[in-house]
Amino acid sequence: MESFRILNVLFLFLGVGVAIIDANSKTHPEIINEGNAVIKIQQRARKIKEYFDSLDLKEVVHQELTETIVHGDVTELQMIQTVLQEKEKIFSQADGKVFRECLADSTQYLADLINGSTYAWQMRTSAVGRPEIGLPAFTWSFEYMGIYELCESVNEDNPDAPFETIYCTENIPVADGWYYKRDFCAPASCSNDDLVLVRSLLYSQLDLQLPAGSYYTCIRYIPWDWDAIFVTCLLGLFLLLVATGTLYDIITRPRECSENIESSVPMGKMEHKDKGHVNKALEKDEDMKISQENGKAKHHLPEQLYMTPQEERDLEKEQSKLENATKEKTKNSKLHDILTSFSAVYNCNKILSAKKNSSSLSCLNGIRVLSMFWIIWGHSNSFLVGLRLDNVKTMYETLYFTYRYNSTALGTYSVDSFFVLSGLLVTYLTLKELHARNGKINWFLYYFHRFWRLTPAYMITIAIWTSLAIHIGVGAGKEERFRYEQQVCQDYWWTNLLYINNLHPFPGLQGGGCAGWSWYLANDMQFFIISPLFIVLLFNRKTTKLGIASVVAMCVSSIIVTATLAGYYGLPIGKSDMHYNDRMESFEPWGIFTDIIYGKPWCRIQSYMVGVFTGYMLYRHMCIKKIKMRWSTNLLGWIFGVGIMYTLLYSLNGTSGEHSIPQWFASVWNGVCRTLFSMGVAWVAFACSIGHGGTYTDYYYIYSSVVEPFSAGLINSFLSWGFWTPLARLTYGTYLLHPVVIFLFLTTKKTMFHWTGPEIWYFTIANIVASYIAALGLSLLVEAPTMGVQKVFLKKKK
Numbered sequence: 001m002e003s004f005r006i007l008n009v010l011f012l013f014l015g016v017g018v019a020i021i022d023a024n025s026k027t028h029p030e031i032i033n034e035g036n037a038v039i040k041i042q043q044r045a046r047k048i049k050e051y052f053d054s055l056d057l058k059e060v061v062h063q064e065l066t067e068t069i070v071h072g073d074v075t076e077l078q079m080i081q082t083v084l085q086e087k088e089k090i091f092s093q094a095d096g097k098v099f100r101e102c103l104a105d106s107t108q109y110l111a112d113l114i115n116g117s118t119y120a121w122q123m124r125t126s127a128v129g130r131p132e133i134g135l136p137a138f139t140w141s142f143e144y145m146g147i148y149e150l151c152e153s154v155n156e157d158n159p160d161a162p163f164e165t166i167y168c169t170e171n172i173p174v175a176d177g178w179y180y181k182r183d184f185c186a187p188a189s190c191s192n193d194d195l196v197l198v199r200s201l202l203y204s205q206l207d208l209q210l211p212a213g214s215y216y217t218c219i220r221y222i223p224w225d226w227d228a229i230f231v232t233c234l235l236g237l238f239l240l241l242v243a244t245g246t247l248y249d250i251i252t253r254p255r256e257c258s259e260n261i262e263s264s265v266p267m268g269k270m271e272h273k274d275k276g277h278v279n280k281a282l283e284k285d286e287d288m289k290i291s292q293e294n295g296k297a298k299h300h301l302p303e304q305l306y307m308t309p310q311e312e313r314d315l316e317k318e319q320s321k322l323e324n325a326t327k328e329k330t331k332n333s334k335l336h337d338i339l340t341s342f343s344a345v346y347n348c349n350k351i352l353s354a355k356k357n358s359s360s361l362s363c364l365n366g367i368r369v370l371s372m373f374w375i376i377w378g379h380s381n382s383f384l385v386g387l388r389l390d391n392v393k394t395m396y397e398t399l400y401f402t403y404r405y406n407s408t409a410l411g412t413y414s415v416d417s418f419f420v421l422s423g424l425l426v427t428y429l430t431l432k433e434l435h436a437r438n439g440k441i442n443w444f445l446y447y448f449h450r451f452w453r454l455t456p457a458y459m460i461t462i463a464i465w466t467s468l469a470i471h472i473g474v475g476a477g478k479e480e481r482f483r484y485e486q487q488v489c490q491d492y493w494w495t496n497l498l499y500i501n502n503l504h505p506f507p508g509l510q511g512g513g514c515a516g517w518s519w520y521l522a523n524d525m526q527f528f529i530i531s532p533l534f535i536v537l538l539f540n541r542k543t544t545k546l547g548i549a550s551v552v553a554m555c556v557s558s559i560i561v562t563a564t565l566a567g568y569y570g571l572p573i574g575k576s577d578m579h580y581n582d583r584m585e586s587f588e589p590w591g592i593f594t595d596i597i598y599g600k601p602w603c604r605i606q607s608y609m610v611g612v613f614t615g616y617m618l619y620r621h622m623c624i625k626k627i628k629m630r631w632s633t634n635l636l637g638w639i640f641g642v643g644i645m646y647t648l649l650y651s652l653n654g655t656s657g658e659h660s661i662p663q664w665f666a667s668v669w670n671g672v673c674r675t676l677f678s679m680g681v682a683w684v685a686f687a688c689s690i691g692h693g694g695t696y697t698d699y700y701y702i703y704s705s706v707v708e709p710f711s712a713g714l715i716n717s718f719l720s721w722g723f724w725t726p727l728a729r730l731t732y733g734t735y736l737l738h739p740v741v742i743f744l745f746l747t748t749k750k751t752m753f754h755w756t757g758p759e760i761w762y763f764t765i766a767n768i769v770a771s772y773i774a775a776l777g778l779s780l781l782v783e784a785p786t787m788g789v790q791k792v793f794l795k796k797k798k
Contacts (some may be wrong), residue, residue: 023364083113083202090201099194099792105163105187106198113163119158123165123185126150140393141752142174143181145476148219148750151185164188168195168218169476172211183476192216217480228467235460238781245342245785252336334792341788344780351729351779354722359617361428363688364421365728366719367681371417372731373768376738378411379517380764383742392750399755401575406650409575412598413648413677415520416607420681422524423611424618426531427538431619434539445533445794450528452790453731454521455497457783461736462489462496462515469740481747491513499525502599507587517739519599526601527608534609538616551613555675557604563671565597573666573673574652580663597670607678614682621690634687644676688716733775733783741770 083090087107091100112120127146136142146167154165167187171179186195195216203210227667340346389395399405434441466489470482492514495501501513502522534554537547565571570580579592587594597603620628629637655661745767746753753759 037798054230083107083205084114090205093201097196099190102187102190102194103198105189106202108162109187115391120155122150122154126167127182127184136180138393139391140396141390142178142392143388143390143752144183145388145750145752146183146185146550148183148474148476154534166190166218166220167476168192168216170195171215171217173213178482181477186218190218192218217477219474219476221481222470222479224471225467227463230469231463231467235462235781236327238785241342242344242781242785245346246337246344248339249343249346255381310657321797337792338789341792342785347788348776351776351784352726354725361425361685361689362725363716363719364425364685365724367417367685368421368720369724369727371414371421372727372734374407374411374417375735376742376768376771377764378408378414379739379742380409380767381760383739383746384755388749388753389745390754397605397753401653403650403653403726406653410649410652413645413674415672416604416678417681418520419524419527419607420611420614420678421685423527423608424615424682424685425611426528427535427612427615428618428622430531431539431616432623434535435623437590439539446532448530449790449794450525453787455523456786457733457736457778458518458521459497460778460782461740462493464520465489465515465740466493469521469744472744477746478747481743485514496522502526502595502601507594507596507600511588514745515739517735519595520735523599523601523604524608527605531612534612548613548616551609551616555606555609558602558604559671559675560608562597562606562674563667565603566670567663567667569596570663571670572655573595573661573669574655576655576661580666583685604674606675610675610678610682614686617686618689627690637687639681641680641687643680645680648673648677684719685717688719691716707762725771730772730775730779733778734771737774737778738767738771741774742767745770 004374084107090107091103109120109123112611113124125147148167151165164187165185168184168190170184170188172182172183173179190198192215194208195218196214199214200210246502384395400409430441430446466482466486470479470486489496490500492505495504496514496518499522502519505513534547537543537550540547550744569583572578572580584592584594584596617627753763
């Protein structure tokens with residue numbers, strides 16, 4: 001019964017708190033990435049259920065009601081009176097302590113509360129998130145929010161209030177590093193540490209203890225550190241350059257247009273001369289256009305042959321001015337190009353243009369954007385697991401195991417789509433350039449372009465995430481979460497710059513390190529670096545077979561390594577969280593949530609190799625020999641491509657915490673699942689890009705009248721839709737920024753989120769729109785200008 005006495009006490013003291021069990025120490029905020037989300041959700045659900053089942057809730061509630069109503073156990077009023085009666089004793093214990101002012105304001109609040117003071121009741125009412133007896137057991141919700149604005153306006157609404165107020169959160173440890181979180185209104189004189197000391201002192205008067213590991217966080221003004229100021233100044237510099245470039249572009253563009261028109265008819269003012277003479281001159285031999293002057297040949301326009309000496313001198317002056325202007329423009333063209341590359345108007349026109357190019361690979365735009373939508377959908381759901389969700393039990397026990405939720409719970413395949421597209425494009429475009437340049441390519445520019453293309457926007461995103469995000473909006477627990485992210489990035493930012501954040505620290509951090517979602521960029525860069533080893537072999541006709549064999553060997557090796565690691569560490573599949581052995585528990589400090597295979601290049605390169613092979617086949621089709629397929633082969637390809645993706649997503653719907661699947665099967669599944677899904681994506685990209693091969697005369701009637709219009713027509717037209725084109729250009733920035741957008745919304749949200757179908761759809765669509773708008777801003781501010789500057793200094797000589 002002591003736990004529910006503590007519940008009542010916490011109701012009293014500023015109206016907060018639920019204490020269930022003790023924990024040894026305060027830990028960092030729970031961070032969930034897509035790699036461990038499935039296991040994390042299942043682990044939490046199982047442990048929560050086990051815990052509440054062990055409480056024997058009916059008996060506890062019955063005894064509590066009996067003691068409270070019949071036996072007159074300690075009520076809020078009695079507890080207030082007890083504390084106030086022992087006021088002198090309490091203050092004597094706090095004599096000379098730093099939290100004395102906090103203690104004085106807290107006891108003043110209790111006295112004013114019992115006397116019916118308006119400000120005190122407004123403070124207490126702001127903590128409306130107090131759960132009734134047993135509510136956590138029925139909802140599995142660990143977070144109870146109050147009314148932030150009500151607490152913040154105490155002094156404004158009550159000028160006679162004796163102290164300033166502040167909105168705080170009490171964190172009571174439960175198990176495995178997660179806490180009950182309760183928001184309340186406290187005196188502003190109390191620091192986070194003061195609240196721990198004062199609460200412990202007050203509880204001691206009632207023979208109670210504040211659970212070990214409890215801590216408090218309050219929403220306070222966060223001072224701007226040097227890094228936040230530096231990042232703000234850096235962004236301000238970029239903004240100034242963009243404003244300057246935009247203004248320059250607007251001013252010079254009309255002038256350039258008029259100059260171009262005039263230069264297209266440079267001799268227009270001579271058109272009043274007899275055109276007949278001109279026509280005659282044009283009919284004369286070329287030798288008539290050259291006269292000898294001082295032993296040198298001098299070229300004349302036809303009009304000059306029939307001009308007076310004065311008109312000829314005027315014409316020569318005009319030509320001289322034009323030549324000088326051309327030389328000056330050439331001299332200043334680099335500065336002109338640099339300023340134009342910062343123009344928001346110029347870059348926005350390029351980014352948002354829906355005009356499709358003549359390339360047959362436009363279907364990749366649709367695959368890229370839809371995969372990005374899928375990623376945002378998955379993160380919108382998974383980030384709610386530990387943030388602002390009030391119907392946790394419904395999500396864990398009901399929604400999570402529904403058939404329709406499989407594409408969300410197992411949505412990590414969306415990243416494999418990006419690996420396939422990356423390998424495909426790198427291979428196809430590099431092979432085309434080698435083909436056009438007779439096997440020669442500047443490999444330094446090959447690597448430098450990639451690094452310069454990704455890094456500036458990437459580093460700016462990390463800077464915003466770790467320095468500025470904490471200052472954008474306020475919310476309960478926001479500072480705590482972002483301080484943790486800030487510390488991780490301060491320790492490991494250099495691993496992101498070197499694109500090794502998926503390898504160091506090894507085997508990996510629970511949240512993926514600094515900007516945890518950037519594990520993908522590290523893998524992609526590592527794959528890009530070794531891509532020439534395969535591309536050169538594929539390009540050379542003498543080594544093509546060796547190149548294909550090396551691609552297949554790398555893919556098979558990755559499958560074997562992944563399956564072996566999954567088997568050794570007993571990793572589950574589907575919606576199960578039950579490991580087949582306890583070897584993962586030896587990893588410190590994350591245990592079973594340590595990244596063993598999810599973000600490791602030797603396990604993810606299989607998807608990239610599928611893309612490399614597909615890019616080579618497209619190169620063969622486009623540049624060497626057209627690929628033709630029989631209708632039966634084509635049809636089987638679509639059945640396999642779509643069927644295998646559907647199977648991988650939905651065939652494990654029945655898996656749960658019980659071991660209904662043999663370990664050998666789970667190991668094999670972990671090894672091959674990503675390769676198979678990547679093959680499905682690769683087929684869609686390949687088939688749409690080559691028009692499915694063959695002609696209508698090659699197909700039987702049933703195929704040409706039903707399958708061909710659907711696959712080659714509807715699917716390709718949909719994926720090549722112009723709507724996807726500008727969104728595809730913003731995919732990189734969207735991937736970088738969408739977690740920042742989602743976390744900022746959730747950490748500054750003042751109410752709980754209730755999961756329903758319409759609400760999660762609205763939430764996801766809002767995240768998609770906001771992420772793409774943020775990506776447009778990042779592109780106009782950093783990405784497009786830096787790419788433009790690179791082109792200026794690394795222009796190819798024609």
